[in-house]
Amino acid sequence: MATITSLTYPKKSHRKLVVLPLPSQKFAEFIGIMLGDGGINNPWQATITVNAVSDRAYSQYIAALCLKLFDITPILRKRKERQALVISLASTTVVDFLVSRGCRRGNKLAQGLRIPRWIMANPKFRISCLRGLVDTDGCLFIHSHSVNKKSYGNIGLCFSSRSPALLKQVAVIFKGVGIKPHLDKRGQNIYLYRADAVKKYLKIVSTSNERISSIYQKWRGA
Numbered sequence: 001m002a003t004i005t006s007l008t009y010p011k012k013s014h015r016k017l018v019v020l021p022l023p024s025q026k027f028a029e030f031i032g033i034m035l036g037d038g039g040i041n042n043p044w045q046a047t048i049t050v051n052a053v054s055d056r057a058y059s060q061y062i063a064a065l066c067l068k069l070f071d072i073t074p075i076l077r078k079r080k081e082r083q084a085l086v087i088s089l090a091s092t093t094v095v096d097f098l099v100s101r102g103c104r105r106g107n108k109l110a111q112g113l114r115i116p117r118w119i120m121a122n123p124k125f126r127i128s129c130l131r132g133l134v135d136t137d138g139c140l141f142i143h144s145h146s147v148n149k150k151s152y153g154n155i156g157l158c159f160s161s162r163s164p165a166l167l168k169q170v171a172v173i174f175k176g177v178g179i180k181p182h183l184d185k186r187g188q189n190i191y192l193y194r195a196d197a198v199k200k201y202l203k204i205v206s207t208s209n210e211r212i213s214s215i216y217q218k219w220r221g222a
Contacts, residue, residue, distance in 0.1 A: 019071040020097050023118060028125035029208070030065055031102060032132020035113060035166070040105045044092045050136070052078050052085040057210040058135065059085050070094050113163035115170075126173045131205050133170065134159050140198065140215040155219040157192040157201060177204045 021027045038048045050059050059076060066074045066089050075088045099105060102116025119125040138159040161167050167183065170190055174181040179200055182191045192198055198216070207213050 017071075018091050018093050019069065020093070021069045023122070023125065025124055025128040026065065027069055027101075028119050028122075028128040029132040030069055031098075031116065031119060032129035033062060033065075033136055034098065034103050034132075035108070035115065035129075036133050036136025038103070038136075039108070040095055040098065040103060043095060044090060046089045046095050046098055046103070048087040048089075048136075049084050050087070051211075052083045054211045055209065056085065058208065059087055061208050062087050109162055112165060113161070114165040120169065120172075123176065127177065127205050130170065130173045131208060133166075134201075134205070135207055135209040135212060137161060138212070140212050140219075142215065142219050153219060154193075155195050155198050155216065157198050159190045160188055162188055174201075179204075 033048055034046065037050055038046060040046050048062055050062070063074050063076060066072060066087070070089065070091070072089060072091055072094065075090065077086050077088070078084070079086060101118070104111045104113065115126075115129055119129045134157070138157065141156050141158060142153045143156060159167075159170060161170070164187060167187070167190060171181045171183065174190070174192075177200070179192065179197050182193060183189070184191065192201060202213075202216060
């Protein structure tokens with residue numbers, strides 16, 4: 001269930017009708033995406049910026065998620081100066097709603113980037129939010145090593161953030177589903193080094209980003 005609402009502009013007669021979703025796993029995933037690659041830099045627009053090449057398929061997933069949650073079709077545009085694809089959700093009502101649900105206006109890090117309490121209080125929401133975070137600010141990687149002149153490829157997962165509070169929350173979610181996270185010495189990355197940990201992550205948390213699932217399929221094929 002969701003609510004359809006229309007609020008009044010200060011200098012205009014009305015805002016367009018939008019859907020404001022109730023707390024759900026999909027909305028929690030969207031908040032994770034916003035915490036990762038999202039931003040609110042003006043009163044009328046929320047944006048999500050992804051890689052124009054490796055995240056192209058994922059951008060379509062995000063656009064469909066926006067339509068499902070808010071009944072708004074976002075605008076996708078590529079930045080000329082770099083390989084970035086910007087997904088823009090234009091609605092003052094939606095922006096105000098996202099802020100009320102824990103998103104930050106302006107510099108997220110300076111304001112203490114962290115997962116909202118309503119998500120951390122619900123185990124299913126936590127997992128969905130983690131999916132959105134890793135799909136944006138995380139990756140799978142294959143690291144090779146040799147034993148007796150034979151090459152082996154191990155798979156790992158990395159999640160990066162410059163927010164100590166957010167990293168701590170992510171570590172708590174990992175531990176809550178029985179996965180041991182490893183924080184690097186710089187305190188900016190959480191790693192899963194073992195293949196069984198990555199497999200468990202993909203089984204429990206899953207991914208909506210083809211960039212991540214393709215690396216796993218490549219590793220399995222090898």
